[in-house]
Amino acid sequence: MKLSPANYAAIALTVAGAIVMSALNWSGRPVSVATVGSMLVVGVTLGSIYAVSASGLVVVYTTTGVFNFAQGAMGMYWAFVYWELRFNRNWPAPIAIGLVVLVMAPLGGVVLDRLVMRRLRGTPLVLQLMVTVGLMLGFMGLAATQWKGDRGRNAQPFFGRSGGFELLGVNVTWHRFTTICVAVLLAVLLRLLLHRSRIGVAMRAVVDSRSLTSLTGANPEIISGLAWALGSSLAAVAGILIAPESGLVVELLTLVVVDAFAAAAVGRLQSLPLTFLGAMVLGIGQQFMRSFLDFPGGFSNADRALPTILLFVVVLALPQAKLHVRGTASAASARIRRVTPLSDAALGGLALIVVVVSWSGGLVPFVDEWTGTGVNRGVTMMITAIIMLSLVPLTGWAGQVNFAPLAFAGFGAVMFLKVAGDSGQAWGLLMAALLTAPVGALMALPAVRLQGLYLALASMAFARGFELLFFTQSSVIDSGAGERIASLHFAGWQLDGRGRGYLIFLTVVFAAGVVGLIALKRSRYGRRWMAIHDSEAAAATLGISLVETKVIVFGISAAIAGFGGALFGIQQATLNPSQFTLLLGLPIVLLLVVGGVAYPAAALFGGVNTILFIVIKERLGWSWLSALEILGPGLMAVAMVVNTRGAVTDMGRAFSPLLPWRQDAREQLRLGHASSREDEIGELGLDRPFTRDHVNDLDKHLGIVDLIPATPSAESRGGL
């Protein structure tokens, strides 16, 4: 492979950084054949597991074009199934492994392909990302429901904990030996499969052109099913191998996927040999850090953060994405484009405020039993909705995927704590927003170079990096010191973070935020954001600077999230690093997208659903709902393969014709009915006379209604 100067620079910088880091944190433990040897054994074992997991990612991605964010979660799930069979029901290991790896996992993969993945073909990337991330949460929720966290589980290594053989004075356990052998075997088999077998060549061809591949006699449907079966099996192998090393913990095993992402990114998501290389570098690097380096307090997670850092570096060192000239797909029928007027947004905001004021005041009868915790729930809902609002301009309008809204929110909360934590002065909120904006702009730098999937990966690495290296610093959040954030002082009021006054304040803030965002959407900034979303190439040829535009939208998004985070800090009163993890941020992103990421109203939908899941779970108390807060958003996101529009779009379509001033919505509805009569048009003129009205209907249907002068008959028909 040819490396560009940027690649060399990245490699040189990484190596230099690694050396400096090692020198600064050297533990002074003895370096001998024994210590280095045992580091290598463990490192290569880890690397082997990453390699197996990452190769599953690569196989599925190169064959189906779908990047499977759920790869780690699938491995986690199959590891739990294996544990259930092997240790809970005491089946013999070969049968349990054979059943999971060769039967259940492939079957699961095929089912996923049939039910979900096939429908993703040709859909926008954002949808593909959300559906596989939804799947990831779905698997996590499923595992947490089936295997409750109330008891310890142990997956024993193969051939017991002790035993093994001596190699150069280092003990290699049979489990580790097996792991390494499995990885080598799979590497050889995959290479043979993809490059030497007919089906493998077809698998690689199908992603380039489905239609051409099917012309050669291969069946793309079967091939994509096979790829998912294989990917799922590889996930299972990785999961079963790593569970004894890391423990059977849902989150831990799921996040192996981030390590696999880094390895796969080294291979540019395509090359298996480079992926294996990346996995080895990672495994050995991590073990080197554990064996020979000591990191001071806040950086104690540095070894776990290594994959994240590698992912970030690799993604940034990738060659700059060319501006794609792709052509604009045309929609089905012409319609007047309506941009929500500010008056509508303001009206909706007022309605929301009225509802919240009367609800929290106990005026609505059947919910008053929730007051107390109910009001606190409302506070959580509004804060979630405000953080979700941050993604509306960024992802909804400018098309920039961001899985790190909670990292921004956490940053904002920390800033509020530092600036106005003692006093709770309201100007601290604005300061928090302002201080978070540059962090967003920082995130925009990769966004300038990256598009779509790589940006999503970079944002994930960003969120994980913040989680492991930033919030853990005692100078950032000092969990031990018991720093408390005071209640909010605003215009002479003192608003307790869990009280009704705070809830009403938040509602007003949210409503103002919606109106402000709609105003932004209608401004030149909004237009520019939508322009770079639709065609970066065309936008650039009009003189639009992509760097500047992305920096602005990321900055604004981060500011909103930081503001929301500060509000969250006031509600929580104390901060701790576990409040702002990557995994907690994912449901926020998913629920917003389920609502319809381009609409501020979707943020309210998302906020309502966030607490709805918790309320349902608590009120019903059924054990199979015990992980509903992750299972729910996950399944809703997966269900988007059926309805890609977003929930609030449908709600809007259903309700807006009822509003007296929405003549246009009624007209749209009528047009919709007209186009659903499409079938009837087929024999028109043969069995019935072809009248002027039919011409008008056809014109409307074809979307040329506004190009031709209205005929008298069209005018005489009037409204409905």
Add this chain to the structure above:
Amino acid sequence: MALLEATGVTVRFGGLTALDDAGISVEAGQVTGMIGPNGAGKTTFFNVMTGLQDTTAGRVFLDGRDITRLSVHRRARRGIARTFQRIEVFGQLSVLDNVLVAAEMRRRWDRSGPPPHEEARACLERVGIAEIADLSVAALPTGSARLVELARTLATRPRVLLLDEPSSGLNGRETQAMADLLRDLTEDGLAVLLVEHDMSFVMGLCHRINVLSFGEMIASGTPTEVRSDPSVQSAYLGSDHGAVQ
């Protein structure tokens, strides 16, 4: 001196040479045509001039100033505008907003003229689609969408207009209107460079024509000269396409 000039442009994709030492010069107040068989490298050439494609070798000059290293948006700000072969409109926006984006952006480097809204309306009127201003652009037929793209480029007040197959998707009447419009624009001093397959359109409109074949500029001259050039005839007739379309 030519307004827009490119010399020795070479672009290689791995082993494939898409453009080989190709050059062109585009004069203000003229319509310059670029023709060539499919795959000759016409769109790649456009991408080189607008900065969407890096070159292996070669230089691009605007007004005698070297702009080879300038980014896409900086070239646009100096007056290079283009349309795309496969239409690149902003599908989320209305027809008017598509043009408005450009008009608003242009005020960054040139604050003269009417406010953006008026300017955008004027551009729509100039290409004759003012009556569909409020329609969603994603749903337009190809011909109208092409006109939106054209109106959008006009809103940047370009000095050079690069049009990639402006007449494709247009009917006979619309094609005629397009030709008239381009003539009008060049009379205002604009330089137009267009890639086109419709030979009668090219021959009737262009002052000069350049012929690109397999990445090389094989001929250049007036329509009459080009038509009778033997290498042009062999480039077209030698292929499987048969005759000049």
